[in-house]
Structures are given as C-alpha cells and as structure tokens.
Amino acid sequence: MTSLRGAGRGVRGKAAGIAAVALAASLGLSACGGDSAGASDGTFTVGHPEPDHLMPANTTSSYSFDVISEVFDNLMTLDQNGKAVPLAAESVDSGDQEVWTIKVRPGQKFHNGEPVTAQSFADAWNHAAYGPNGMSANDYFSDIEGYEAMNPEDENAEPEADTLSGVEVTGQNTLKVTLNAPFSQFPQLLTYPAYAPMPKAGLKDPKAFDDHPIGNGPYMMDGDWERNKQIKLVAFPGYTGARKPKNKGMTWKSYSSADTAYTDLRAGRIDVLQTIPSGKVPEAEKVLGDRFITGEMGTIDYLGFPLFDKRFADPDLRRAISMVIDREGINKAVYNGDYFPADSLLPSIIEGHRDNACGELCTYDPGKAKQLFDKAGGFEGTMELYFSNAQPTYAQWMRIVANSLRDNLGIQDIEFRQVPASDYFSMLRAREEKGPYRQNWEADYPSAQNYLENMWHSSDNRMGWKNEEFDDLIAKANRTADQQEAVKLYNQAEDIAIREMPMIPLWTWARQGGRSDDVENVTITPYSTGLLGHEVTVK
Incomplete structure (x- = not known):
C-alpha cells in the first residue's frame, strides 16, 4: 500500500509529543496563571503543558488532544x-x-x-x-x-x-x-x-x-483560548451522545514546568495532573496516597541500530547487545521500579501482546551475550550512543548500558551523542546517526499494526532494515477482517523482527498522575483519550 503511515507520522505525532512533555518536565520555568481550582461551582481544573493548536487536523500533540477529545x-x-x-x-x-x-x-x-x-x-x-x-x-x-x-x-x-x-x-x-x-x-x-x-x-x-x-462533543468552549494561560470548557446542554458529563465543566491550565504543576496539585490549586515528573513520583506516592494514579502506558522505549552501517549488519551482534542490557536493573535504578521491562515489541495493553514473546533475547544474560558477540566477530571502532536532551533519565540509562558494554562485551571505546530534542528526530530521519539510538513509540491508536508497520516496515523504518516476509505478513494482516486472525499474522511478523532484532525493546512507560481531594472518579486511560473528563465528579 502507498502510505505515509510510518516513521514520518510517528515523529510528528506521539514521539514528538513525548519528547516535548519530557522537555517541559526538565524546564525550571514558572506556571502560567494562578487561579485556584474551582470545585465549588461544579467544575474542576487540570494541569498540562500548553497546546500548539486546537483545530483537530492541525495538531499531533497530546496536550492539544486533551482538549480536543x-x-x-x-x-x-x-x-x-x-x-x-x-x-x-x-x-x-x-x-x-x-x-x-x-x-x-x-x-x-x-x-x-x-x-x-x-x-x-x-x-x-x-x-x-x-x-x-x-x-x-x-x-x-x-x-x-x-x-x-x-x-x-x-x-x-x-x-x-x-x-x-x-x-x-x-x-x-x-x-x-x-x-x-x-x-x-x-x-x-x-x-x-x-x-x-x-x-x-x-x-x-x-x-x-x-x-x-x-x-460536537460533551463540552463547549467558555470564551476563547487564553493562550499560555488556560482553556475553559463547560458542559454542552445540547449534547446527545454517550459521554454525558457528570460535572459542569473543566479548565485546562497551562504550565511550562511539570514541577510547578505538581506543586500546585499538592496545594490543591489544580485537581488533576496526568503526568507527575519522575523525580517527584516517590514523594507523590507517599503524599497523595490513594489519590496517586498509576498504570501501564502504551509507550515503549527502544534501542535502534543503523543497519546501513555494516558494523551492525550481523544479527548476533544486535542480539548480544540486547542480552547485555539489564532492563530490570535499569528500571529500579532510573525509574524507581515503576516501569515495565519489555518482553515483547508490543506493550501489554495492546491486543497481540504475548508474555515473554522476546524470550532469552530480552533477558539479561552477559555470558550468552558474550558468546554471540564473539560469534559475530566483535565490534570495531567507536560505539556511539545517541539520545536527546529532553529528559535526564535518558543519559542515566545510557551510561548504565555503556558500562555493561564495557564490562561484559569488552567494548571500551564508547562515546555519548546527546542531541538537542529539537534536532533529534530530524537527525534520525536523515540517517545521520552512527550508532545505537534511543527511540520510543506511543501508538496513534491501540493496534499491533500501528507499532509494527510504523516502526519496522521496510518502506518506513529508520534502521534501514528490509524483510520481505515481514512486509508480506503485515499486508496480509491488514487485509484480514477477522481481528483474531489478523493478530496472529501480526504476531508472526513480530517474531521475525524479534529474531532479526534491528531494534531492541527496552521498557514500557508507567502512567503516574494524581488528583486532589475535591474530585473523584478520575480515570486516565493509556490511550489517546487520556483523561475521561466527563466521568469526573466534583465534591
């Protein structure tokens, strides 16, 4: 099929949005606006970064989706x-x-x-x-x-x-x-x-x-968008759909610092925060108690290889690197044990996820990794590791990976390439990277196809990986009306990508948010729907 579904879409869409939320979390700027939450009038307030647009077709930002949905x-x-x-x-x-x-x-x-x-x-x-x-x-x-x-x-x-x-x-x-x-x-x-x-x-x-x-949704604008301050919504009295609001409205308050947004949540100045900065999560779990909201997301971090560089052409080298990454150890050291080490190319919230689909290739085994590394003939030259500066955790886990490569595979010449977030994806699109690079994906919609075709298909992927059997299985699944049969075909394609390992799955993100004492029935889904605002009740 002739389609732009793939790498380009992901960069402009969710991958870019995730990078932006991480960047916002790392900034030390003050919040915009200062009004307290309006629980007494039947409305509530949600903190989030400023959207770019509110016209549905002119944005791929998750912050815009908060309001648009x-x-x-x-x-x-x-x-x-x-x-x-x-x-x-x-x-x-x-x-x-x-x-x-x-x-x-x-x-x-x-x-x-x-x-x-x-x-x-x-x-x-x-x-x-x-x-x-x-x-x-x-x-x-x-x-x-x-x-x-x-x-x-x-x-x-x-x-x-x-x-x-x-x-x-x-x-x-x-x-x-x-x-x-x-x-x-x-x-x-x-x-x-x-x-x-x-x-x-x-x-x-x-x-x-x-x-x-x-x-045409359950909420309508209450005045114009107050840029860099807030967007006020009220329940639409003429709504006839399935999402009848259980509150009178909501205000989306814009923040340029996730830390400030969390401080306002603690102080009761906002009622809901969908993403608490990772550095504040241990405190939030204690302070918020049952008002802390957590769960698995659909976002996975991966480590991709530039297969257009012949040094990475041998699958055994890529398998060795996968098996020398201690996913569980990194999860505990960097993410407080809250993330989910990957055992598949798909997160568990996606139909088609199979427990332990990746098997030993996603299991930390330095001894077996060294055998595969030697079988592949080792690695010559500088091992360059690429990641953006959007989030300090990226550098943290890359250092742990580098130490394992040195200690267990004997790769001593390692250099870090930390790239500005604004330039990172354009660098990958241009295939300028010279070594393994951090990649993530949050699905546009929760389908195995959206991960596999967008990230691994020969016409779209950033690795330069080509596999006709994989492509044919994806096309066959796309033609299959029976979803269970389609999933089986997507899984067969996944098995090929796991075996070849052009890109290593690392871990699935955790949703970590919170609510105030003034609201109840707060549900934050791991999908593009995010917060189910119509279900929130105000005390």
Whole structure:
C-alpha cells in the first residue's frame, strides 16, 4: 500500500509529543496563571503543558488532544480496554476492508446549533488532506483514495484535486470511504483526533476556529483560548451522545514546568495532573496516597541500530547487545521500579501482546551475550550512543548500558551523542546517526499494526532494515477482517523482527498522575483519550 503511515507520522505525532512533555518536565520555568481550582461551582481544573493548536487536523500533540477529545466526538472512540467502538457513528462496516460504509448517528448538533451530518466529516477530511492547507495531521489521510492527487511529491506543483476521491457522501448521514488498499484497522484510525468533523463556520475562518473550536462533543468552549494561560470548557446542554458529563465543566491550565504543576496539585490549586515528573513520583506516592494514579502506558522505549552501517549488519551482534542490557536493573535504578521491562515489541495493553514473546533475547544474560558477540566477530571502532536532551533519565540509562558494554562485551571505546530534542528526530530521519539510538513509540491508536508497520516496515523504518516476509505478513494482516486472525499474522511478523532484532525493546512507560481531594472518579486511560473528563465528579 502507498502510505505515509510510518516513521514520518510517528515523529510528528506521539514521539514528538513525548519528547516535548519530557522537555517541559526538565524546564525550571514558572506556571502560567494562578487561579485556584474551582470545585465549588461544579467544575474542576487540570494541569498540562500548553497546546500548539486546537483545530483537530492541525495538531499531533497530546496536550492539544486533551482538549480536543472533550470538545469533539469522533465517529469511533476507544473504550477503556482500547477497543474501537462507535461514538458519533452508528456503524462502520466493510465487506473487503477496502471500501467502508459509515452511518453517522442522526440528531447530533455542533455547539453553534448546526446539524452534524456526513458532509461535516467529508468537509473536515478534505480540508485536512489538501496539501496547501498545511495541516499537521495531513498524512493521516494518506490511506484514502485520492490523497496523492491532493499532495503532489513536487512541493511546487499544483494539486490535481482539492477533495478526496475516496470519500463520497451518499446520504445525509452516510459516507462511503474507499482506501488505497485493504486496511482492517481503519475503525481504529477513525478514533484519531484528526478525523473529527468541522462545521461550516470552521471552514470559513480556520484561524478563529483554532482559537475557539466549535465541536460536537460533551463540552463547549467558555470564551476563547487564553493562550499560555488556560482553556475553559463547560458542559454542552445540547449534547446527545454517550459521554454525558457528570460535572459542569473543566479548565485546562497551562504550565511550562511539570514541577510547578505538581506543586500546585499538592496545594490543591489544580485537581488533576496526568503526568507527575519522575523525580517527584516517590514523594507523590507517599503524599497523595490513594489519590496517586498509576498504570501501564502504551509507550515503549527502544534501542535502534543503523543497519546501513555494516558494523551492525550481523544479527548476533544486535542480539548480544540486547542480552547485555539489564532492563530490570535499569528500571529500579532510573525509574524507581515503576516501569515495565519489555518482553515483547508490543506493550501489554495492546491486543497481540504475548508474555515473554522476546524470550532469552530480552533477558539479561552477559555470558550468552558474550558468546554471540564473539560469534559475530566483535565490534570495531567507536560505539556511539545517541539520545536527546529532553529528559535526564535518558543519559542515566545510557551510561548504565555503556558500562555493561564495557564490562561484559569488552567494548571500551564508547562515546555519548546527546542531541538537542529539537534536532533529534530530524537527525534520525536523515540517517545521520552512527550508532545505537534511543527511540520510543506511543501508538496513534491501540493496534499491533500501528507499532509494527510504523516502526519496522521496510518502506518506513529508520534502521534501514528490509524483510520481505515481514512486509508480506503485515499486508496480509491488514487485509484480514477477522481481528483474531489478523493478530496472529501480526504476531508472526513480530517474531521475525524479534529474531532479526534491528531494534531492541527496552521498557514500557508507567502512567503516574494524581488528583486532589475535591474530585473523584478520575480515570486516565493509556490511550489517546487520556483523561475521561466527563466521568469526573466534583465534591
């Protein structure tokens, strides 16, 4: 399939967002705004870093998603188990995984009173997919027929079309969507915020829409976005969907320092913080008690290899390096034992995760590692280890890895390459790295495909790894309607990637947040839905 789903998408999307949250956590700047939480009026306050945009298709930032997911209802949403279920849609069906029929639930309205119809979605998707509009999430529409005509490879060329030929409005509440190739995970893709609908007012004045988005979700804007201060939302009285608010509204307060946000949580000046800085977690567990919120996330750290450098071509060398990394020891030393050492290429919250899928190759065994290392002929030259400066923990665990490489494999010439966060992913895209590099991934939607195809597929991966059997299995899984059968095929592809080990899985992140005494029923999912704001109750 011709698709931009892959490395480029991940850099602009969740990987970039994670790097940004780590950078925000490491800054020592003061918070913006100073109002106390407003529990007495039935609303609550959440702390988070400042979003970049609030137009759904013009952002891939998780901080923007915090707000967008409350203001808009997508056709599909994720339940608490990560399964895609209808929200603004009545149904999403296909007989061949290539042509999809979408029925929009009738009776919905935007916050300005305009009806939500199939055309509302088609207009939004065409606006997002049209290259000259410059939407950040443009390439999330690359699976739909007609995308290439709207996005010529030559940036100076005029697009041949301004609408997606694969999106047809066949009735007031019916869409027919034709993809470039069969893709069984399309209902999952429809949960991504970029697929939200837009009213006519948003299309007429996109800039005003970014300051004051008009959605179809359970909450509406209360005034315009107060940039670098706060975004106030109130419950939408005309909402007819499944997420009826149990509170009167919420305020998203912007912070440039995660430490300051945590201090405000402790002091009761905010009610919810989804991410507590790792250095404050031991204290937070004691101070917050049952108000500390934890759980496994979908984010995995990996160590990738530049296979375009012949020194890393032998799989036994890569396997040796994997087996000399003490994941459990690093977890205890750097992450207070709160992270989850990887035993698979997929986190456990993703359907298709298999306990111990990685087997001995992800198990610390210096003796076996040295045997594999010697079998591969050792390593010549300087071993350069690459990571960004977004988070001090990266340097901490890289030093531990380096010590193990010296002590157990005899690699003495090791140098660290700490790269500014703003330059790190562009360096990887340009394949300028000369050694193993830190990589992470948080899924756009919770599917094994989103990890495996985006990170390992021959057309997309950063390692320069090519495996036709892997690619064929992914394509076959994408065509398979039966999800259990699709997962089996994704797992077969995963087994190949584990055996070849072009990229080593390290550990899955932990969600570590907290709430104040003034709110209850606070659920923070490990998916793009994040905080389930509509479920929060205010005392």
